[in-house]
Amino acid sequence: MATAGLYNQTLHYGNGVFEGIRVYETETGVQIFKAEEHFERLLKSAKLMHINFSMTVTDMINIAYELLERNGLKNAYIRPLIFLGENMSLGPVNDAEFFMCAWEWGKYLGDNLQRITVSPYCRPHPKSCHIEAKTVGHYTNSILASTEAKNRGYDEALLLDVNGCVAEGPGANFFYEKDGVLFTSPLGHILPGITRSTIIDLAVNIGIEIRQEFFKIDSIMEADSAFFVGTAAEVAGIKSIDNYSFPVSWEDSIGFELSRMYQMEVLGKNYKRFELV
Ligand code: PMP
Numbered sequence: 001m002a003t004a005g006l007y008n009q010t011l012h013y014g015n016g017v018f019e020g021i022r023v024y025e026t027e028t029g030v031q032i033f034k035a036e037e038h039f040e041r042l043l044k045s046a047k048l049m050h051i052n053f054s055m056t057v058t059d060m061i062n063i064a065y066e067l068l069e070r071n072g073l074k075n076a077y078i079r080p081l082i083f084l085g086e087n088m089s090l091g092p093v094n095d096a097e098f099f100m101c102a103w104e105w106g107k108y109l110g111d112n113l114q115r116i117t118v119s120p121y122c123r124p125h126p127k128s129c130h131i132e133a134k135t136v137g138h139y140t141n142s143i144l145a146s147t148e149a150k151n152r153g154y155d156e157a158l159l160l161d162v163n164g165c166v167a168e169g170p171g172a173n174f175f176y177e178k179d180g181v182l183f184t185s186p187l188g189h190i191l192p193g194i195t196r197s198t199i200i201d202l203a204v205n206i207g208i209e210i211r212q213e214f215f216k217i218d219s220i221m222e223a224d225s226a227f228f229v230g231t232a233a234e235v236a237g238i239k240s241i242d243n244y245s246f247p248v249s250w251e252d253s254i255g256f257e258l259s260r261m262y263q264m265e266v267l268g269k270n271y272k273r274f275e276l277v
Helices: 009-013 035-048 057-071 136-151 194-205 254-266
Strands: 021-026 029-032 076-084 096-103 114-122 156-160 166-168 173-178 181-184 210-212 225-230 234-241
Touching: 009 076, 021 254, 029 057, 035 057, 035 076, 035 194, 057 076, 057 096, 114 136, 136 156, 166 173, 173 194, 173 254, 181 194, 194 210, 194 225, 194 234, 194 254, 225 254, 234 254
Parallel strands: 114 156, 114 234, 181 210
Antiparallel strands: 021 029, 021 076, 076 096, 156 166, 173 181, 173 225, 225 234
16 A cells, blocks of 8 residues: 655655546547656656656556556546655655556536636746646645635636736646637646647647637637636636637537547547538
């Protein structure tokens, strides 16, 4: 059984790294979606945080499949975490521990369209941390933003970066649609989401123009539709942001079509754009 000392550096100072991965029951069996990409990002996050960790991507994938099999999980969420040994100083720690658990988890943001609000909290400055790493401590920022939004009656927050441009949600990347073009924030102030890059590839495949560029809230307040993407959230349509309701109905939006494509993609099926009647 895995144990953790109460003086471990992750618990006290937030220095640890983790992943969030989904598993789907497909026609060819239980498949971890984008397993390599997730475990590679975990190792990259560890390296950026100066965590010495010797397992390989293949080792971790094998453990993940064993975990699923032993627990009889078919549609599930996997949480690997690399946490540090006991050390109350702020210096590097030599021993890193690995923990992985899995459970059945519905869509993180649920099935209803989201009513979101611009958060008073901004994403951490990329010069104050490695924002591209999935570090435990970064999630205090996400928890603050999400809790503050819910306390004001919204479903979720949208965080800006330190320059006032739109960054991402507390646990998902953000896209908006305007005149048939999709916009999303470029890398730099966001977690480079694996779902974000899947969605970009799917959109490119059906000939949709994607622009990865900085934009302010004003642009969203004139947008046709918008959505969040992430492993846990999958593709979650957004109904409104503060007082602005998106004019294009979710079912008629590019995001909706991409959400259907994403569901096929995770199941390893080909998506047919125009279904024959
Ligand atoms: N941004 C943040 C802050 C996140 O926590 C997540 C979830 N990992 C994402 C974006 C989406 O990343 P992914 O698609 O790789 O799950």
